Amino acid sequence: MQVTSSVRDPLVTGGKTYHDVTHDVSRHVEAKPNIRWFLAFLTSAGVLALGSIAVVATVWEGIGMWGLNKTVGWAWDITNFVWWVGIGHAGTLISAVLLLFRQKWRTSINRAAEAMTIFAVICAAMFPVLHMGRPWLGAYWALPLPNTFGSLWVNFNSPLLWDVFAISTYFSVSLVFWYIGLIPDFATIRDRATGLRKVIYGALSFGWDGAAKSWMRYESVSLILAGLATPLVLSVHTIVSFDFATSVIPGWHTTIFPPYFVAGAIFSGFAMVLTLMIVTRKVYKLEDYITIGHIELMNIVIIITGSIVGIAYITEFFIAWYSGVEAEQYAFINRATGPYWWAYWSMMTCNVISPQLFWFKKIRTSIVATFALSIVVNIGMWFERFVIIVTSLHRDYLPSSWAMFYPTWADVGVYLFTFGLFFTLFFLFAKFFPVINMAEVKSVLKSSSEKVNK
């Protein structure tokens, strides 16, 4: 039995029926791609091709192509890695954590958000793989494989190795979670289709028939996967933060990192979901499914996580002063007033000040303002990682080896490559996969559509 709330706003507007849900989502899969889609797809594929020159150069010549030096040994690569992994946190958070909290509004955004998660994690993985220099030997450094050194195993005490396990588990579990959700929707498309499309979506749907017994197991699997994915999603950025927190570098060596990184990841992930969904809902005319209410709720998550991040920045400063450790104090003063002051203040403006605008209802329910701020947030989150990594390294313990970091064309190119990859994959997804989870939206339709409340 569905319970109808008289106080909550409807999740699906426009008096949609079950068939309308099927039709509104499936028609984009069934229609021939239009010129706008081709332009968008070719642009991102072009960026991908352009960026791959830098990837080839990096693999061919080695990571000397990048702007790293012996003082700043991590810079753009790891900044981009952490940035993409952070973006990849919203999808599983929406589908797993919000499922456990029975937040029904997740149903119309979880599919696209999870797709975004998977693509962002692929982009993130590019950086540590390329940073290995000789990626074709990478399996020996990253996985406990028997080798000719006797066997000298990988070091299970190292957070870098924990990261390998965390990211690959996160990627594969998210992929499975996403695909399980897709199976019933592929079956819907299969049953509407004829010819070749019926064969392809028939195979993708794994022979789903919608039997009550299958749905019972499906629900059981979703719930357990959500229960497993919730600590998993928190563990991933926690372990990413261990890469820094377990070191003895002033500015990295802080116990606050795990919760601070997780909040930042959710912050940037929701911003990226908003950036993509605002465009998708407009182009695909899905305003009745992804309503202003959805945008407002995501903006509220952004205010909360943005404020947590802001408090973390201030706490770091306080603790640096309170610790009485001179190197620690210098690292933080250097961040705010040293040669990288502009990066620090960009971060502060974008991450701490700008999301506070969402306290105004007019701003958090405005599509234009949300779109603009969602991009600002992700610029800020990129600077956060840059500040943490580069400003903590560039003035180390030995003043004679202080240095600056200057990115080369290969640094920029590899970053462009991941942008091209991300958007190419996202456009393919938006064209060939149902962008909204039809079955789940149908399951909340009776209790949460406009019709019931009226």
Added chain:
Amino acid sequence: MEKDTHFILGVYDDEDVLLHAVEEVRGTGVKIHEVYSPYPVHGLEHVLGYKRSKLPIAAFLFGLLGTTLALTMQFYMMKFDWPMIIGGKDYGAFPDFIPVTFELTVLLASFGMVSVFMIVSNLKPWAQPRIFDLRSTDDKHIMAIDIANNSGLELDRIREILRSSGATEVNNKSFE
């Protein structure tokens, strides 16, 4: 014509009507083959009398396997096979092994459970499902009654029961 009919299908528009209908139909002694829905209907498995899925148990056992394998592997490699002093720690640095143990537990639990789900629900790319009504993945709930399982009942009686339980259509279906 009646000879070729293997299934009688009741088509329902509304999930709450369906839930009551399942109870009513089962109350009259008609055995339901299966109900096909476009989305999960909460409580349907209870009125159909299905036993709770055992998949969570599978997930737990696979998770346990993951924990065991991960700890065994790490202790074997780091403490017994090639011990090395790293950061002045004990060879078997148990706290350091927790992250990888956690990840492998989650990995095996998820993949193990999903594999079992695929096998028991016969989900595979080359599966050829029997689709009773194409609308069952769109907007209709289809209750299928297998005539072979209800040999004691007149077909018209079954149709009558379905109609009075709220079915908007009652159809015949047979497979080659």
